[in-house]
Amino acid sequence: MRGQLIGTPPDAGDEPDLGHHGDAEVAPGLIDLAVNVRRDPMPDWLADPLVAALGQLAAYPDPAPARAAVAARHGRPPEEVLLTAGAAEGFVLIARALSGARRPVVVHPQFTEPEAALLAAGHTVERVQLDPADDFRLDPARVPADADLVMVGNPTNPTSVLHPAAALAELARPGRVLVVDEAFADTTAAPGAPGEPESLAGRRDLPGLVVVRSLTKTWGLAGLRVGYLLGESALLTRFAAAQPLWAVSTPALAAATACASPTAVAAERAIAARLAADRDHLVARLSGLPGVRVAGRPASAFVLVHLPGAAEVRQRLRDRGWAVRRGDTFPGLGPDWLRIAVRDPATTDAFTGVLAEILEA
Known part of the structure; x- marks a missing residue:
């Protein structure tokens, strides 16, 4: 509750x-x-691999190529990537694998599935509710110091607020799992920036950081269900243990590979x-x-x-x-x-x- x-x-x-x-x-x-x-119409570089994948459905899905492609995009080794059936499955895996969390905290307003997944897994959830009078900006000091599982969106759905990466990084500490939902990170832009300002997807130095990503939004793949988690390999191994076998389909894996390419x-x-x-x-x-x-x-x-x-x-x-x-x-x-x-x-x-x-x- x-x-x-x-x-x-x-x-x-x-x-x-x-x-x-x-x-x-x-x-x-x-x-x-x-x-x-x-x-918008699907580009050929994405549509063609999806069509080709339909001829491979007799074989069980092999996530290795997609995992390697996503890892290369974010400058990580493959063992720090877990492919999921959409970002929503990622929240479920986290909630189930971290059943022993003592004080889970969700920063709101944000996408409701992280809290829903925690509640379904039997967690008692506390909410840090940001103030509309302050434009829903995150003050890291608002999060209890002893929270051992923290979930926050960036950019946040539904507020469209993009929190500074430095503020989010302040929330990372030993003994805590920090889950940053970056499902909309690829929709952000800043003048002169190389892309995805304030993303933590490439940060490997922050203890307990897990970044949740989705390919649903920009590429119109809500019906395909494909996303991934980025984080420490030991954590991802725990999440993978809670995941059903072959959870991500062959077409979804083909999409993940294509969407991690330099063209994409x-x-x-x-x-x-x-x-x-x-x-x-x-x-x-x-x-x-x-x-x-x-x-x-x-x-x-x-x-x-x-x-x-x-x-x-x-x-x-x-x-x-x-x-x-x-x-x-x-x-x-x-x-x-x-x-x-x-x-x-x-x-x-x-x-x-x-x-x-x-x-x-």
């Missing part, structure tokens, strides 16, 4: 539904701004740069609407907004053909929050035009 709250924002309400996700908001006929997955990384960074421009456009349009406050400085493929009466506005948007993500199922938020996916400028203009009409009415 869940333990005490360490800091409660002023509009926190009833216990949220941790099992609710953006796909539940989508229905036929609605324009999807609720799910943070790109839907270069394309990823170009996409992140375009996404940043599209995000700035969305933020500018939303900021010009009455009563709408964009939280913090968004850094990922979505933005979080505070809007009094958001629950009613969300329903009226649905009536007009638009799906957005409700915020009240995230711990630390309430009914006046919405998460909106970044789309191309034309879609953003159409959406904010409808939203403006609803607010005026």
